[in-house]
Amino acid sequence: MIPVLVVNSGSSSLKFRLIDLTTGDDLASGLIERIGLGEIKDHRGAVEQMMRDLDPVLRVHPPVAVGHRVVHGGTRYTAPTVIDEKVLVGIADLSTLAPLHNPANLVGIEAAMDALPNVTHVAVFDTAFHQTLAPEAYTYALDAEIARAHDIRRYGFHGTSHEYVAGQTAAFLGRPLEELKLIVLHLGNGASACAIDRGASVETSMGLTPLEGLVMGTRSGDIDPAILLHLNRVADLSIDELDRLINRQSGLLGLAGKGDMRDVVDAAEAGDERAELALSVFAHRIRHYIGAYLAQLGGLDAVVFTAGIGENSNVVRERVIAPLAHLGLRLDAGANNERSSVARHISPNGVTPAVLVVPTNEELAIAHAAY
């Protein structure tokens, strides 16, 4: 047995899983929510709660490593990194780029290191996989001096998931990852697309922050940046109001009044026009990226759907792929409509590019990376 503890310390929640790497099964797991709002006062309190919950299991299965999800690794961290004093400072320094995420990650890490002082703690960064992007892919066409002074560039996120899904895809196809050109669509509450050329991320839709790109549950994804200037001038919306608008009041929620894709699909099927438009915009944006990434990859072996929406919504997959027959992308309706939790083809037998559903498992990927 190889027990590895995975800790995901977010702004108001702490998720943990103790995973046995020999089987990939959970030995224990938990979610502590409403940190700072209810009985749990802060992240230190959340880690104490986690340790109480885990105590009986940890006595029998002490972890060989602890893997921590860290959102922003900047340009500094390109691989899983053993956490020492210097790395703690490094993660804190990167808080200017991820003010909502890195500080919360950090307090969780520090509390967990105090609670489990004799185990190696490893930071696994959401941005690391995308550090292979070429300058022309990560550079925004802004004043170069200003961009450099403030580390403005595309970083990309969901990297642990994109990398894991690419590996699972190669295993499923029985082909070396080094031969494959893939477009991975991670469609959850947060959503991003990634073009993967022979195992390396070459393009991804999230940018400096996890806001850019696809339409998400409550985030707008791509918009004309001048919309923000315009709203500031004509509607007098402040920076904080604009931040809330594009991060929390937009996306599916803004379009359909519902941020959860299940509700949007149900409403659209019941004839709700706003939900219908939300679904169309969602799928249209994804197709936009499939076309762009096909051009950048110069070939394509598979389009891969993953995460909550990608794995579960036959309706969304159909809306995305059905209009793309001219690119050779086709769906097998029977396979697409079948519910399953394993990697599978949803395109007809032998058709290339293939269309696949490959489940992601970020915690398992973090556990492997930490080990």
Ligand code: ADP
């Ligand atoms: P997170 O980014 O929070 O990890 P998930 O990957 O769990 O998110 O994805 C959550 C999204 O998946 C929600 O929008 C949810 O509605 C959607 N989802 C889950 N099951 C289905 C389904 N059967 N049909 C449509 N959407 C689904």
